[in-house]
Amino acid sequence: MNRALRYGLGALRRRPLLALVAWSLPEAAPSAALGLAMARALDDGFLAGRPVVGLAWLGAVLGASVVGAAGSRQVYRHLGDLVEPLRDDLVRRVVDGALRRGVAGQPDDGAVVRLTRQVEIVRDTFAGLIVVVRAFAVSVVGVVVGLLSLAPVLALLILPPFAVGVALFVATLGLAAARQRASVLADERLSTAAGRVLTGLRDVTASGAEEHAAGLVAGPVAEQAAAERALGGVAALRGACFAVGGWLPLVVVLALGRWLVDHGVSAGELLGALTYVLFALQPALSRLVSGLGGSGLRFVITLDRVLDATGFTRTPRTDHPVAGHRLEARGVTFGYGRHAEPVLRDLDLVVPEGDHLAVIGASGIGKSTLAGLLCGLLRPSSGAVLIGGAVAGELPADRLAGLRALIPQEAYVFTGTVRENLAYLRPCASDGQVLAAARAVGAAALVERLGGLDGPVTPGALSAGERQLIALVRAYLSDAPVAVLDEATCHLDPAAERRAEEAFAARGGTLVVIAHRLSSALRARRVLALDGARAELYDQSAGDIAPPGSLYRELLDRWGSDPAGVARDADRLDPGPAAGLGHGPREVVADRARA
Known part of the structure; x- marks a missing residue:
C-alpha cells in the first residue's frame, strides 16, 4: 500500500496541482457561505420580521453556488493534466517490461490485460481519488472558515470529533487494503480449485468421489468465506468512523444547545452550525469513506499488481562518464x-x-x-x-x-524500404556503407531480391531467417561497439550463421x-x-x-x-x-x- 501511495503522490505534477488548488478555492465559497447565510437569514431576516433580508441572504447562497460551479468547471479541465501523465507512465512501464521480458526469453502473457484493463482501472480510480480528496478538502476548508465567522465556540465543539472520525477512518485503510487483497487472492484460489474439480466432474461422478472432490474445494471455500466476513468487519468499522465524525458533532451541538444560548449564541447561529454539519461535513465524510474505501482500495491493489509485474523502481539517471x-x-x-x-x-x-x-x-x-x-x-x-x-x-x-546493439531471436522488421530498415540505427549511413554491411553479413542476395535499397519491405512476406538477416545488418551498421546476438541466427543455416558471426567478430568491438x-x-x-x-x-x-x-x-x-x-x-x-x-x-x- 505504501508503495502505491508513494507512486501516486510522485505522479502529481506541480503546475497542474497548483492550478487545481487555485481553482478549488472558489469552489469552497458555497460551503463557507451555507451556514453563515442560514444564520443571518434567520436572525437578521425572518426572526426580525424582515423576510426580504432573509431571502437576500438565501440568495447569497445561490450566488456562491454559481461561483463554486465556475471553479468546478476549471477543476475538471485541469484534472486530465494530473491523470494522463500517470497513465502514460504506466503504459510505458507495461510495454517496456513486456519487451524486456521478451528479450530475456520470458514472454509476458499478462501484459495485454495490464495494458488494456489494469492501467485503465488505475487511471480511473486515480482520477476518482483526486476528485474525492479535493472535494473533501474544499468542504472542510469552507466549513472551518464559515464556523469561525459564525461563532468560534461552535468550531471548537464541531471540528474535534469530526477530526477524530476522519483519523479513525484513515487508520483503517491499511487493514482494509490487506483484507481486500486477501479476499482477491482467496477468490483466485477458490476459482482455481473449483475449476480443477469441475473439469473432472464426469470422472468424479463415475467413480463416486463426490466427497473427496468436495473436500478439495472445502478449504478454499472456507478461506474465501472468512475473507468476505473480514471485509464485512471493515465495513462495520467504517460505519463507526462515520458515526464519530459525522453524527457526534451534531449530538454535541444539540446537547449543549441550552448552554450555548445562555452564553450568547443565537438561534440562527445554532441553525447555521447544524447546517454545516448536515449539509457539508456529513456529505464530505461520506464521499471520502466510500471513495477511499472503494476506488482507493482498487487503486492500491491494481497499481501494486502492475508495479509488481513491471518492476517498479525509481533509480535516478546518472551522469557518470563512460570510459x-x-x-x-x-x-x-x-x-x-x-x-x-x-x-x-x-x-x-x-x-x-x-x-x-x-x-x-x-x-x-x-x-x-x-x-x-x-x-x-x-x-x-x-x-x-x-x-x-x-x-x-x-x-x-x-x-x-x-x-550496445542487441539482436534478439525474434527480429523486428517494419514496413518501409530496405534502406530504412537497414539504416534504422544509423540513418546517416551512405548507400555504399549500407551495401557493404549487407555483403559482410551475407544479406546482399536478400537486398537484391527485395529490389535494392529502395525496394519495399513487407514483414509478413519475409521468412524468419530473412528478418534475422535484416536485423543483423542493422546492428552491424550501427556505431555501437558492443554487439549481443541473442540466438539472432537461429533461423539461418550453419554456413550463413558462421558468416554473420565472423563478420561481427572482424568488425571490431565486443x-x-x-x-x-x-x-x-x-x-x-x-x-x-x-x-x-x-x-x-x-x-x-x-x-x-x-x-x-x-x-x-x-x-x-x-x-x-x-x-x-x-x-x-x-x-x-x-x-x-x-x-x-x-x-x-x-x-x-x-x-x-x-x-
Missing part, C-alpha cells in the same frame, strides 16, 4: 519477481573490450536473461552490471543505445553470442557455460581444456561433439577451422567431414 565499453557483472543475482527463484545467482563476469564471448547452456537456464542484463534492459535484484564503468541500468536510453549451435561456441575466444547453479568460464584462445565432468564438457557431449575433447563442427557444415579445445593456444582441428 570505453568493457562489460562487467559484479555479484549479479536476478529473478523474475520478488519471490521467484533466481535465474542467475552471484555471477561475476568481465568481458574486456574487443572480446568474443559465447554463452552456452540448456534452454531456459538464463542465457537471454544475462543478455538483457548486460545490455541494461534488465536490472539485477542484487549486484551491478557496468558498461564502461557506468551502471548500465542508470544510463539514459540514447546513451545506452550508442554503446561480440557476445548466445550460442544456438556448438559451432558458435567453438568460434569464440571465450565460452561461458551456465546451468543456473554454476557458471564456468573457459578461455579457448589460451588453450583452456574442458575437463571431464565439467559443464562445458557435458554440453559438448550433449551436442554430439567428440567425447575425447577434439573440437569439431557438430553441424558438419562448417568448412573452416575454429578455435578448439586442443592442447595449445589457438590450436585448430579440421572439420570432421574433411578429416
Whole structure:
C-alpha cells in the first residue's frame, strides 16, 4: 500500500496541482457561505420580521453556488493534466517490461490485460481519488472558515470529533487494503480449485468421489468465506468512523444547545452550525469513506499488481562518464519477481573490450536473461552490471543505445524500404556503407531480391531467417561497439550463421553470442557455460581444456561433439577451422567431414 501511495503522490505534477488548488478555492465559497447565510437569514431576516433580508441572504447562497460551479468547471479541465501523465507512465512501464521480458526469453502473457484493463482501472480510480480528496478538502476548508465567522465556540465543539472520525477512518485503510487483497487472492484460489474439480466432474461422478472432490474445494471455500466476513468487519468499522465524525458533532451541538444560548449564541447561529454539519461535513465524510474505501482500495491493489509485474523502481539517471565499453557483472543475482527463484545467482563476469564471448547452456537456464542484463534492459535484484564503468541500468536510453546493439531471436522488421530498415540505427549511413554491411553479413542476395535499397519491405512476406538477416545488418551498421546476438541466427543455416558471426567478430568491438549451435561456441575466444547453479568460464584462445565432468564438457557431449575433447563442427557444415579445445593456444582441428 505504501508503495502505491508513494507512486501516486510522485505522479502529481506541480503546475497542474497548483492550478487545481487555485481553482478549488472558489469552489469552497458555497460551503463557507451555507451556514453563515442560514444564520443571518434567520436572525437578521425572518426572526426580525424582515423576510426580504432573509431571502437576500438565501440568495447569497445561490450566488456562491454559481461561483463554486465556475471553479468546478476549471477543476475538471485541469484534472486530465494530473491523470494522463500517470497513465502514460504506466503504459510505458507495461510495454517496456513486456519487451524486456521478451528479450530475456520470458514472454509476458499478462501484459495485454495490464495494458488494456489494469492501467485503465488505475487511471480511473486515480482520477476518482483526486476528485474525492479535493472535494473533501474544499468542504472542510469552507466549513472551518464559515464556523469561525459564525461563532468560534461552535468550531471548537464541531471540528474535534469530526477530526477524530476522519483519523479513525484513515487508520483503517491499511487493514482494509490487506483484507481486500486477501479476499482477491482467496477468490483466485477458490476459482482455481473449483475449476480443477469441475473439469473432472464426469470422472468424479463415475467413480463416486463426490466427497473427496468436495473436500478439495472445502478449504478454499472456507478461506474465501472468512475473507468476505473480514471485509464485512471493515465495513462495520467504517460505519463507526462515520458515526464519530459525522453524527457526534451534531449530538454535541444539540446537547449543549441550552448552554450555548445562555452564553450568547443565537438561534440562527445554532441553525447555521447544524447546517454545516448536515449539509457539508456529513456529505464530505461520506464521499471520502466510500471513495477511499472503494476506488482507493482498487487503486492500491491494481497499481501494486502492475508495479509488481513491471518492476517498479525509481533509480535516478546518472551522469557518470563512460570510459570505453568493457562489460562487467559484479555479484549479479536476478529473478523474475520478488519471490521467484533466481535465474542467475552471484555471477561475476568481465568481458574486456574487443572480446568474443559465447554463452552456452540448456534452454531456459538464463542465457537471454544475462543478455538483457548486460545490455541494461534488465536490472539485477542484487549486484551491478557496468558498461564502461557506468551502471548500465542508470544510463539514459540514447546513451545506452550508442554503446550496445542487441539482436534478439525474434527480429523486428517494419514496413518501409530496405534502406530504412537497414539504416534504422544509423540513418546517416551512405548507400555504399549500407551495401557493404549487407555483403559482410551475407544479406546482399536478400537486398537484391527485395529490389535494392529502395525496394519495399513487407514483414509478413519475409521468412524468419530473412528478418534475422535484416536485423543483423542493422546492428552491424550501427556505431555501437558492443554487439549481443541473442540466438539472432537461429533461423539461418550453419554456413550463413558462421558468416554473420565472423563478420561481427572482424568488425571490431565486443561480440557476445548466445550460442544456438556448438559451432558458435567453438568460434569464440571465450565460452561461458551456465546451468543456473554454476557458471564456468573457459578461455579457448589460451588453450583452456574442458575437463571431464565439467559443464562445458557435458554440453559438448550433449551436442554430439567428440567425447575425447577434439573440437569439431557438430553441424558438419562448417568448412573452416575454429578455435578448439586442443592442447595449445589457438590450436585448430579440421572439420570432421574433411578429416
